[in-house]
Amino acid sequence: MDSDNFKDFAKEMAEYITNYMQNIRDRRVLPTVEPGYMKPLLPSEAPQSPEEWKDIMADIERVIMPGVTHWHSPKFHAYFPTAQSYPAIVADMLSGAIACVGFSWIASPACTELEVIMLDWLGKMIDLPKEFLACSGGKGGGVIQGTASEASLVALLGAKAKKLKQVKEQHPEWTNPEIIDKLIAYCSCQAHSSVERAGLFGGVKFRLLPVDEKCKLRGDVLAKAIQEDKEKGLIPFYVVATLGTTVSCAFDRLDEMGVVANREDVWLHVDAAYAGSAFICPEYRYLMKGIELADSYNFNPHKWMLVNFDCSAMWLKDPTYVINAFNVDPLYLKYDTQGSAPDYRHWQIPLGRRFRSLKLWFVLRLYGIENLQKYIRKHIAQAHEFEAMVLTDPRFEIVAEVLMGLVCFRLKGSNDLNEALLKRINGAGNIHLVPSKINDMFFLRLSICSRYSESKDIEYSWKEIKLRANEVLEEQSVSK
Numbered sequence: 001m002d003s004d005n006f007k008d009f010a011k012e013m014a015e016y017i018t019n020y021m022q023n024i025r026d027r028r029v030l031p032t033v034e035p036g037y038m039k040p041l042l043p044s045e046a047p048q049s050p051e052e053w054k055d056i057m058a059d060i061e062r063v064i065m066p067g068v069t070h071w072h073s074p075k076f077h078a079y080f081p082t083a084q085s086y087p088a089i090v091a092d093m094l095s096g097a098i099a100c101v102g103f104s105w106i107a108s109p110a111c112t113e114l115e116v117i118m119l120d121w122l123g124k125m126i127d128l129p130k131e132f133l134a135c136s137g138g139k140g141g142g143v144i145q146g147t148a149s150e151a152s153l154v155a156l157l158g159a160k161a162k163k164l165k166q167v168k169e170q171h172p173e174w175t176n177p178e179i180i181d182k183l184i185a186y187c188s189c190q191a192h193s194s195v196e197r198a199g200l201f202g203g204v205k206f207r208l209l210p211v212d213e214k215c216k217l218r219g220d221v222l223a224k225a226i227q228e229d230k231e232k233g234l235i236p237f238y239v240v241a242t243l244g245t246t247v248s249c250a251f252d253r254l255d256e257m258g259v260v261a262n263r264e265d266v267w268l269h270v271d272a273a274y275a276g277s278a279f280i281c282p283e284y285r286y287l288m289k290g291i292e293l294a295d296s297y298n299f300n301p302h303k304w305m306l307v308n309f310d311c312s313a314m315w316l317k318d319p320t321y322v323i324n325a326f327n328v329d330p331l332y333l334k335y336d337t338q339g340s341a342p343d344y345r346h347w348q349i350p351l352g353r354r355f356r357s358l359k360l361w362f363v364l365r366l367y368g369i370e371n372l373q374k375y376i377r378k379h380i381a382q383a384h385e386f387e388a389m390v391l392t393d394p395r396f397e398i399v400a401e402v403l404m405g406l407v408c409f410r411l412k413g414s415n416d417l418n419e420a421l422l423k424r425i426n427g428a429g430n431i432h433l434v435p436s437k438i439n440d441m442f443f444l445r446l447s448i449c450s451r452y453s454e455s456k457d458i459e460y461s462w463k464e465i466k467l468r469a470n471e472v473l474e475e476q477s478v479s480k
Ligand SMILES: Cc1ncc(COP(=O)(O)O)c(C=O)c1O
Pocket: 080, 146, 147, 148, 149, 150, 192, 194, 242, 244, 245, 246, 271, 272, 273, 274, 300, 312
């Protein structure tokens, strides 16, 4: 493809994308295809001779779109949002053009330096304690991971390296496998599965702790678990506090957990994957009270801050343990000024890394903090609008406090009834929701996801839910 062809292709694609976004409401949010739908639509082998880019454009509607779940439709309310915006799309184009692999400073200085500065900008936007920021001149700093799952694993491996070193100093006769066998980590039973999975990757025990009636992990529960485990000869080394659980968007008591973790010399990691974006609004920062007690903090601008996947922001107060845990320094990666800027390959699992900070830079500049705040506040306001609608109908109940853009609700009645309701809603395909469970109680989650979401969309979704509830309840009364 030559430059002129590229310009035409890119222009046509920009046209297609804007059309797609402007009319996304008109598409059925859930596809109707069956597994294997694509095979008959494509040749079984790659073409021997080049095709025209126009042939590809023609195939997007024929091959791809029938199998797309439209995550950016205002009718999509499943999971948590995944971010998307024009500035981030354009930044990804530039990243694709520069196509550097920024594993060390010298591998592309701009890639590292913009990331350091963007993580400082972002850290200041959520009022992180200065110990986390590179600009404070201390050890701390930020890094862009691919996902929150990677951040939990990186923090766990850093914590493991730190504890190994400490225990070795006290018990030089103990072998590494002996110490690792005693290590134990903690999180709430409502933490994301990736947190527990990090324990599997790290080869350590993980204990899932019970939560209070508001689904929060409390300090006294953590303290008791640590005490019990120490009495058994185990070595507590890592705890994760979740701010905004996937199950119901509950917030662990970071302030209480932090006191315990610091007292017991246990690494405290904070997973605020979804809700962390809300802390750019000062009125929500009470939910991150105790952040100064954490060792590492993570949230995903790629969920709720208009930066396309993947962009998971992580800060470490003292990255030394992570750096040492991952430090393998072959000759071909050495360079003269090594040590004066971060070599991000030591802060992450893979070696390779894209120029992801460009999309953060573009989004922060082209929206400005004030519009990002408006965006968060609008989603939260819409969640409250939906909550109010649910509360007007005595057949329904709200099952968790609505603090962010997620509403957990159900029909009063059995789990079976609510499962039938969800099946009917998703079967109709006009809106898309996923379920969740707390203490064996099945409920539906309505998450405000789209950057196009307006009050009229919330009204539409509520009408659709009521319609399907009428059908299910009618069916139930007929079968009785
Ligand atoms: C609280 C929480 N933690 C972690 C994750 C995993 O995020 P990622 O896909 O970035 O690994 C999620 C995903 O929704 C989440 O809600």
